[in-house]
Each structure stands twice: as structure tokens, then as C-alpha cells.
Amino acid sequence: MKTILLIILSLMLMSTGCKTQSSDNKIISRLLSKVEKKNKTISSISYYSCYEQINPTMNDSVFKVVGKVWIQPNIRDSIFSSVFHVQGSDRGGLFDYYYDGTKSYEIRHS
Numbered sequence: 453m454k455t456i457l458l459i460i461l462s463l464m465l466m467s468t469g470c471k472t473q474s475s476d477n478k479i480i481s482r483l484l485s486k487v488e489k490k491n492k493t494i495s496s497i498s499y500y501s502c503y504e505q506i507n508p509t510m511n512d513s514v515f516k517v518v519g520k521v522w523i524q525p526n527i528r529d530s531i532f533s534s535v536f537h538v539q540g541s542d543r544g545g546l547f548d549y550y551y552d553g554t555k556s557y558e559i560r561h562s
Contacts (some may be wrong), residue, residue, distance in 0.1 A: 529553040
């Protein structure tokens with residue numbers, strides 16, 4: 453009798469868990485669909501970035517890059533799916549970096 457009761461309880465818990473997981477999957481799927489639709493309406497994004505890297509094995513090895521980034525989606529580009537322009541400075545000085553969907557260009561202002 454105990455065995456049958458345990459089996460029935462186990463099946464009930466498993467079916468409840470499956471329903472919860474299924475409804476969670478539906479919620480996540482709807483959320484991702486909304487995000488995808490919203491992303492398709494974006495025409496461009498820009499932001500400021502500051503990247504710092506320290507090599508602990510070398511003295512005075514701080515490498516810092518700061519600048520502005522402009523990104524424009526381009527679904528025809530198979531590498532980044534966008535074109536972009538980075539304007540910034542690093543230990544080499546001021547620079548502009550462009551990617552037009554097929555070629556990249558780096559211009560150093562020294």
C-alpha cells in the first residue's frame with residue numbers, strides 16, 4: 453500500500469513540475485520574442501566605454517582604452533551583424549576605428 457501511495461505521489465509531483473517548467477518555458481519564449489521584436493526596431497546605439505587591463509607579470513603594464521562607440525545594425529554582415537565606429541585613445545594616442553560591414557579601418561592621429 454505504501455509503495456502504491458509513493459508511486460502516485462511521485463507521479464503527481466513530476467506532472468506538477470512538468471507543468472511549471474512548461475509554463476516557465478512559454479513565459480521565457482514570449483519574453484525573448486518581445487526582446488527580438490524590440491531589437492529589430494533599433495536603428496543605432498552609442499555608448500562610452502573605458503577598458504583597463506593590467507598584466508600582473510609585468511611592471512607598469514596598465515593598458516587603458518577609453519572612447520565612444522557607435523553601432524548600427526546590419527543584418528547582411530555575417531561577422532558582427534553591424535557596422536561601427538570607435539573613437540578613443542590608448543597608449544598609442546588618439547584613434548578612430550571603422551568597420552563598414554566588409555572592411556575595417558584604423559586611423560591613428562599622431
